[in-house]
Amino acid sequence: MFLTRFRLNTARPGTRRLLSSPQTLHAAVMSSFPHILPTDTPAPGAPRVLWRLDQEARAEILLYVVSPDRPDLTHLVEQAGWPAVATPDAPGWQTRPYQSFLDRLASGGRWAFRLTANPVHTIRRKDGEPRKITAHLTPVHQMAWLLDEKRQNRAGFRILEKPDDRRTLPSGTTHKGHPHHGDRYELTVADTRALAFGKPGQDNSTSRNKVTLVTVTFDGRLEVTDPDTLRRTLTQGIGRARAYGCGLLTLAPLPRQPTP
Structure with a gap:
């Protein structure tokens, strides 16, 4: 690799x-x-x-x-x-x-990370209609997509929580039923972009032939829970739209804490 x-x-x-x-x-x-x-x-x-x-x-x-x-x-x-x-x-x-x-990744290791992803979910507007893939558009739902416990388990990491003394909002603050929202996690949405572009070799004068997607760049801190699974995540990607610049998770050492 x-x-x-x-x-x-x-x-x-x-x-x-x-x-x-x-x-x-x-x-x-x-x-x-x-x-x-x-x-x-x-x-x-x-x-x-x-x-x-x-x-x-x-x-x-x-x-x-x-x-x-x-x-x-x-x-x-x-x-x-x-x-x-x-x-x-x-x-x-x-x-x-x-x-x-x-190969050096180990369980319990902590890292800063960056990920650009395409957070989506499926919805059904009317009974009987097939479910449709739809982008998450708000930061709270975009973060919820990455903070989903099953998604983190499949990726081999967990996103770290902030200590209470680094939170701006009171501990346990929620937003519309989302307990992760606010200052609880070491996670930020750095950039959100709505993209629309044509497919090669096709008439792109109509929206039907265009690709549209929402990309989100996350910055945060994580802990390795399953090194083998995380290695697969780092080499195979997370989520959809990997051909369009999404899914690549990279790690960096955390800043050193000052010595007391």
């Missing part, structure tokens, strides 16, 4: 084209693996190519890719990077082996 980071040059027209459609960016990411054909489908339960965009500042947009094989992002450097300064030693992206990090 490999973890790759690529900074997009926001001044390039190619970058704007890639950012305009997750479908286009997904195709560019998959083109980084010459042995993967466009028609290939990952085997059930196998590691897959996951990617995510992080916007740290207006002109700092980072593409992260987790993949079973080492990618070649030369075409992305030419379209959306800094090709004039690329060298064999510094090709314009950074790729690091990921497996050793995965």
Whole structure:
């Protein structure tokens, strides 16, 4: 497994084209693996190519890719990077082996995390109608999606609770029946976006042929409950729309606490 980071040059027209459609960016990411054909489908339960965009500042947009094989992002450097300064030693992206990090995960370990996901649920508007997949639109419901106990168990982690002295609201504060809401958990919704883009090779003049989805970026802190399950989560993703930049969970060390 490999973890790759690529900074997009926001001044390039190619970058704007890639950012305009997750479908286009997904195709560019998959083109980084010459042995993967466009028609290939990952085997059930196998590691897959996951990617995510992080916007740290207006002109700092980072593409992260987790993949079973080492990618070649030369075409992305030419379209959306800094090709004039690329060298064999510094090709314009950074790729690091990921497996050793995965192997070090242990039960009880605590990490900061980031996840961009597509939180959805199914609803039935009228009796007798089939259930329809619908996006969660409010932060309280989006957080509830990730805080669902069954979802966390399937992912191999639990999201940490804040200590009482770090809560703004009183302990146990709820909101419309959602006991997780307020300051109880180490979880924030950093970014919510509603996306609509066309499908390649189709008439996209009508909404019927367009893909629409809501993406949410979560930041928070978690504890490992099942290392093997979490390893699968980190290499297979969480939730839907993984081809469109959703599902990639990444971990980072927690800040060190000051010594008393």
